[in-house]
Amino acid sequence: MKRDILIPIDNNANISADFYNSNEDAAPLIIFVHGFKGFKDWGGFPFLLEKLSTSGYSAVSFNFSFNGVSKENPTEFTRLDLFAQNTFSRELKELGLVIDHFYSKSNHYRIDKNRIALIGHSRGGGISILKASSDKRIKFLVTLSSVSGFDRYSDKLKQQWKKHGYIEVENARTKQMMRMNVSMLEDIEKNRDRLDIVSAISRLKIPVLLVHGREDLAVKHTEAEELYNNSDKKLTELFLVENTGHTFGVVHPFEGTTKPFETVIEKIKRFLKAHL
Numbered sequence: 554m555k556r557d558i559l560i561p562i563d564n565n566a567n568i569s570a571d572f573y574n575s576n577e578d579a580a581p582l583i584i585f586v587h588g589f590k591g592f593k594d595w596g597g598f599p600f601l602l603e604k605l606s607t608s609g610y611s612a613v614s615f616n617f618s619f620n621g622v623s624k625e626n627p628t629e630f631t632r633l634d635l636f637a638q639n640t641f642s643r644e645l646k647e648l649g650l651v652i653d654h655f656y657s658k659s660n661h662y663r664i665d666k667n668r669i670a671l672i673g674h675s676r677g678g679g680i681s682i683l684k685a686s687s688d689k690r691i692k693f694l695v696t697l698s699s700v701s702g703f704d705r706y707s708d709k710l711k712q713q714w715k716k717h718g719y720i721e722v723e724n725a726r727t728k729q730m731m732r733m734n735v736s737m738l739e740d741i742e743k744n745r746d747r748l749d750i751v752s753a754i755s756r757l758k759i760p761v762l763l764v765h766g767r768e769d770l771a772v773k774h775t776e777a778e779e780l781y782n783n784s785d786k787k788l789t790e791l792f793l794v795e796n797t798g799h800t801f802g803v804v805h806p807f808e809g810t811t812k813p814f815e816t817v818i819e820k821i822k823r824f825l826k827a828h829l
Contacts, residue, residue, distance in 0.1 A: 581664070794813050
């Protein structure tokens with residue numbers, strides 16, 4: 554069963570979320586965190602959450618409020634004005650609000666608030682690592698195609714960014730030019746220590762599963778290896794999936810699952826069962 558939920562944030566705005574629950578008893582909670590140019594309804598993400606829900610877990614996916622989509626158009630980038638203003642610190646704050654909401658209402662949602670896990674894709678993986686390193690409520694972490702750092706820009710591009718006040722990136726799927734204001738760069742530079750993903754994973758003392766496609770062209774698998782090399786090896790597992798890329802062969806709109814994606818889902822389920 555899936556329920557639409559609105560989680561209040563500042564400025565009279567809300568975070569749009571989906572709550573999946575097929576359990577009558579209190580179940581562990583899994584919170585899914587989407588990445589850059591992503592959203593909760595992208596491709597196979599709902600399929601993943603449904604699979605986890607029917608395997609004995611409660612699951613939540615949500616849209617960051619400045620990810621560019623709206624509740625009215627959850628799969629289209631109609632709010633590029635908001636997308637331009639997004640920052641990593643904002644996403645960290647909003648993930649905290651999502652955790653707060655379900656933790657404080659655990660009885661209402663019939664979840665075990667002492668067993669909360671994060672699953673983050675791409676940039677959402679980096680956000681999830683940072684949050685897990687500072688929030689003891691998180692007991693388990695999975696990253697899918699995670700970045701190992703947010704500062705991915707050349708000095709030349711940064712100069713242009715500061716000069717013009719923004720840069721634009723093309724959405725390969727929609728061909729939209731998506732603006733990012735200089736506030737994003739300023740967030741990186743002002744909060745470098747707080748946004749240090751490699752440092753954050755080195756502090757984690759919970760089970761971590763790092764999943765990455767070996768043929769990922771968007772985020773090289775060497776970033777997963779860097780995260781693993783800086784983690785507690787007794788608690789962390791690196792799982793490289795052969796012959797697949799950033800989204801494990803799944804596309805948007807969803808055209809069905811793939812063998813690599815099924816491999817990833819089964820790996821997550823086994824790891825959750827063993828540790829959560």
